[in-house]
Amino acid sequence: MAKWLFKSEPDVFSFPMLQAKGKAGEEWTGIRNYQARNNMRKMQLGEQGFFYYSNIGKAVVGVVEVFKLIHPDSTADVPAWECVDLRAVAELPKAVTLDEIKLEAVLKNMVLVVNSRLSVQPVTDKEWSHICRMAGYLP
DNA sequence: GCCAACGTTGGC
DNA sequence: GCCAACGTTGGC
Numbered sequence: 001m002a003k004w005l006f007k008s009e010p011d012v013f014s015f016p017m018l019q020a021k022g023k024a025g026e027e028w029t030g031i032r033n034y035q036a037r038n039n040m041r042k043m044q045l046g047e048q049g050f051f052y053y054s055n056i057g058k059a060v061v062g063v064v065e066v067f068k069l070i071h072p073d074s075t076a077d078v079p080a081w082e083c084v085d086l087r088a089v090a091e092l093p094k095a096v097t098l099d100e101i102k103l104e105a106v107l108k109n110m111v112l113v114v115n116s117r118l119s120v121q122p123v124t125d126k127e128w129s130h131i132c133r134m135a136g137y138l139p
Numbered sequence: 140g141c142c143a144a145c146g147t148t149g150g151c
Numbered sequence: 152g153c154c155a156a157c158g159t160t161g162g163c
Contacts, residue, residue, distance in 0.1 A: 007161090032159095033146075055161055098162080117145055117160050 002042065003123040004049030005112060006064065006086065015051050015062040018088045025067055025087030028120075029075040036120035040084045041070045048089060050123065050131065052112070059095040060131060064088055092135035106130050 006028060008014070018026055031037055043066045051062035068085030076082075101107045107130060111121040123131075132138070 009161090035146095058162075115145085116162065119160085 001044065001047045003125065003128040004039065004043065004047065004066075005052055005060070005121050005123050006049050007052045007054045007119045009055050010053045010057050014053075015088065015091060018051070018062075018064065018086065019091070021087065023087060025085045027068075027074065027085050028083045029073050031073070031083055031120060032076075032081060033119060035118055037080075037082055039120045039122060040082065043070065043084050045069060049086070050128075051088075054119075057095075058098040060092065060101075060135065061095045062088060062091045063137070090137065092137050094134070094136050096131050096134045100134065101131070104130065104134075 028040070031040065045066060045068075047066045049064050049066070050060045051064050052060050064086045066084050067087050070082045070084055072079060073081040073083040098112070101110065102113060107113065107127055110123070110127050111118055115121070
């Protein structure tokens with residue numbers, strides 16, 4: 001199964017806000033970038049991703065899971081925009097900051113580092129397990 | 140708050 | 152189809 005990373009500004013939508021939604025989860029609305037949308041189109045049920053705080057925080061803070069496949073974004077004014085639904089799986093025992101990620105040779109090619117503007121991005125298995133280890137997260 | 144990087148728009 | 156102008160994102 002593929003792994004992903006979702007960015008959010010914590011003052012707009014934080015990880016605790018997603019946790020508060022519980023099993024009902026939340027639509028990942030507002031994505032207005034084709035690359036990001038195309039990544040969401042590839043997602044399968046049950047696939048997991050990191051929840052990343054951009055701008056404020058700049059750290060991976062949680063793990064989420066896709067539980068509804070791509071569908072029209074209810075907040076979009078044109079049909080081109082679609083989204084998946086996510087629910088919280090777990091908060092990371094320790095947040096992993098962008099600074100820490102940049103110090104790791106294994107992670108130097110992460111999309112997060114190389115293309116900082118893409119808001120929904122793939123994460124390799126290697127990157128995933130490395131960050132989980134840094135976070136003290138052992139599923 | 141600034142600005143680099145990237146994406147989109149629209150005139151030609 | 153090119154590219155200049157503009158808008159947005161996000162790290163610093």
